[in-house]
Amino acid sequence: MYSFDVVRPKSVADAVAALGEEEAQALGGGQTLIPSLKQRLAAPAVLVSLASIDEIKGVSSEGGTLKIGGGTTHGTVAREVASSYPALAAMAGNIGDPAVRNRGTIGGSLANNDPAACYPAAALASGATIVTSNREIAADDFFEGLFTTALEEGEIITAVQFPIPEKAAYIKFEQPASRFALVGVFVAKFADGVRVAVTGASEDGVFRWTEAEAALSGDFSAAALDGLSVPADGLMTDLHGSAAYRAHLIGVLTKRAVAQA
Amino acid sequence: MTKVTMTVNGKAVSKEVRGNMLMTEFLRDELHLTGTHVGCDTSQCGACNIHVNGETVKGCTIFAAECDGAEVGTIEGQANADGSLNVIQQAFQDHHGLQCGFCTPGMVMSAATLLKENPKPTEAEIRHYLEGNICRCTGYHNIVKAIMAASGQDVSTIAAE
Ligand SMILES: Cc1cc2nc3c(=O)[nH]c(=O)nc-3n(C[C@H](O)[C@H](O)[C@H](O)COP(=O)(O)OP(=O)(O)OC[C@H]3O[C@@H](n4cnc5c(N)ncnc54)[C@H](O)[C@@H]3O)c2cc1C
Ligand code: FES
Numbered sequence A: 001m002y003s004f005d006v007v008r009p010k011s012v013a014d015a016v017a018a019l020g021e022e023e024a025q026a027l028g029g030g031q032t033l034i035p036s037l038k039q040r041l042a043a044p045a046v047l048v049s050l051a052s053i054d055e056i057k058g059v060s061s062e063g064g065t066l067k068i069g070g071g072t073t074h075g076t077v078a079r080e081v082a083s084s085y086p087a088l089a090a091m092a093g094n095i096g097d098p099a100v101r102n103r104g105t106i107g108g109s110l111a112n113n114d115p116a117a118c119y120p121a122a123a124l125a126s127g128a129t130i131v132t133s134n135r136e137i138a139a140d141d142f143f144e145g146l147f148t149t150a151l152e153e154g155e156i157i158t159a160v161q162f163p164i165p166e167k168a169a170y171i172k173f174e175q176p177a178s179r180f181a182l183v184g185v186f187v188a189k190f191a192d193g194v195r196v197a198v199t200g201a202s203e204d205g206v207f208r209w210t211e212a213e214a215a216l217s218g219d220f221s222a223a224a225l226d227g228l229s230v231p232a233d234g235l236m237t238d239l240h241g242s243a244a245y246r247a248h249l250i251g252v253l254t255k256r257a258v259a260q261a
Numbered sequence B: 001m002t003k004v005t006m007t008v009n010g011k012a013v014s015k016e017v018r019g020n021m022l023m024t025e026f027l028r029d030e031l032h033l034t035g036t037h038v039g040c041d042t043s044q045c046g047a048c049n050i051h052v053n054g055e056t057v058k059g060c061t062i063f064a065a066e067c068d069g070a071e072v073g074t075i076e077g078q079a080n081a082d083g084s085l086n087v088i089q090q091a092f093q094d095h096h097g098l099q100c101g102f103c104t105p106g107m108v109m110s111a112a113t114l115l116k117e118n119p120k121p122t123e124a125e126i127r128h129y130l131e132g133n134i135c136r137c138t139g140y141h142n143i144v145k146a147i148m149a150a151s152g153q154d155v156s157t158i159a160a161e
């Protein structure tokens, strides 16, 4: 690793000020950032740890909407939303392993927007709102491609608001070594329609499968998906699976998610 | 350099550290507690697992500066007060839960928080909890068996020897 300092502000305001300095970068749980610092893929002068900011941690709910602080760990989400939003709790409880879940945060996962990460699918399928240090961004406008989001330099995710669906499920086909999604599909059924988000598959990162959404909004059953498929064009091919294989998995996992929801 | 103060296995320690010093380096190089192993240094294997404020975390994926003010536990603090092996360690010995022993400190640290959170885990729950602990020797069966035994459960149904 290159050398840098670590600072630990206690409020969002102090963190934003610290991030305004030259070459400063936010440190969430470090479960993605620390491995990339070891590979010298980043060279910050100062890391601004968000872990001491109590105001961005924890879960609360208000009128059918869950609010999860941006610094809340996957482990806390898995425990605390188990009864209010079980599909989200199950997704969080299957990220990586317990040690990763004890450090990694929702804000870090969304800001990172790894094309194989789980949270982007949950946020997009739920129609979540990402609350930052200076604005609110709809999930539909937040994810802008591989490792790219609408966040501006120094902007911190302070909370994420999830409308709670009537039914939902996330099915991850795990890449067995990393436990990331080889393909993951999150299906969420609301009173006014169904949303389907796919991660792990596209060269542009998480996306909504709108044909499946239309079919499922009329008839929420696995059979409603018969005959629908996602073209392999634009899907990822790597040593774990070809684009055609991923396209096939999307269909299979979406059916399984509907059956489980 | 920043000054950090924390409790490690019940003892207060204070040191000047570089911002980029990992807990694995802090424990092994500064405190000479070499029981915390570095297997992969890429957050995959769990040989470096330690406890920070009672939770298992990867020592290679947390900075010493992030542990300022924390209560840290390592494998060196796991034995009973009289120096004898604790229940989990003893079960690993009794059930042949280790061969080379490289993964064992991390396994024991993970097992400790598992049993604290879930005192009577099923075999499937143990395997799920150990997903971040890689062992290249044992094939895992006897590790699972040892943890089952440490939780006071019957292990005769767990097949492998
Ligand atoms: C072994 C292993 C297995 C994993 N398996 C999975 C998996 O199955 N599914 C999955 O989805 N993920 C997985 N992950 C990734 C994990 O979920 C990370 O915790 C997550 O991607 C990053 O969150 P973090 O809090 O650790 O962020 P960090 O690593 O600290 O930061 C990541 C990026 O986000 C920025 N950032 C952090 N917090 C904020 C914030 N609040 N606001 C704005 N920017 C911020 C940082 O500057 C950095 O650029 C795995 C990781 C490991 C090591
Ligand atoms: S050395 Fe830390 S996870 Fe392998």
Ligand code: FES
Pocket: B097, B098, B099, B100, B101, B102, B103, B104, B134, B135, B136, B137, B138
């Ligand atoms: S006993 Fe050798 S790696 Fe587990």
